[in-house]
Amino acid sequence: MIALVRADDRLLHGLVAVSWTSDVAPETILIANDAAAKDTFLSNTMKMAKPAGVKMGIKSIEGAVKALNNPINDGKKIFLVVESVIDAESIFNQLNNKFNRLNIGTAGVKKQPGQEYRPTLPQVHVSRADYEAAERLDAQGVKVFAQVTPTREKMDFAEIKKVFA
Numbered sequence: 001m002i003a004l005v006r007a008d009d010r011l012l013h014g015l016v017a018v019s020w021t022s023d024v025a026p027e028t029i030l031i032a033n034d035a036a037a038k039d040t041f042l043s044n045t046m047k048m049a050k051p052a053g054v055k056m057g058i059k060s061i062e063g064a065v066k067a068l069n070n071p072i073n074d075g076k077k078i079f080l081v082v083e084s085v086i087d088a089e090s091i092f093n094q095l096n097n098k099f100n101r102l103n104i105g106t107a108g109v110k111k112q113p114g115q116e117y118r119p120t121l122p123q124v125h126v127s128r129a130d131y132e133a134a135e136r137l138d139a140q141g142v143k144v145f146a147q148v149t150p151t152r153e154k155m156d157f158a159e160i161k162k163v164f165a
Contacts, residue, residue, distance in 0.1 A: 008105035026079035032064030085130035
């Protein structure tokens with residue numbers, strides 16, 4: 001079962017490794033990112049940041065979908081980390097067992113050229129493309145929210161919509 005999906009363009013870093021992992025208490029952290037799956041240096045760096053006692057996998061988007069759809073993982077509590085809301089939506093659309101919570105984390109740190117970003121919370125800047133993907137996920141019943149850490153201010157999707165109105 002996917003306990004939480006976090007869209008964070010830095011993937012696994014201190015806030016995710018400590019705050020969110022403590023809050024979610026997963027058995028496994030699954031990083032779903034094509035570039036990270038191919039980059040040994042990045043993968044090894046993230047593995048060093050992984051908290052003790054938690055398993056971690058780093059897979060391509062396609063590999064993550066296969067792993068999540070494998071019945072062997074049905075009983076496992078998984079914290080899925082993706083780079084963007086677009087990636088989260090892509091995975092959602094291919095899953096047998098859908099996730100129901102999406103956290104937009106420290107997004108927009110690595111801004112893509114030509115993309116318009118709007119600030120929602122300090123450290124959270126959402127692109128129009130990610131907003132539109134979040135809107136589609138929200139329409140399918142996913143609880144979408146922006147929050148940097150579990151103890152900081154939380155912005156529900158209704159409030160995010162106002163930023164893009």
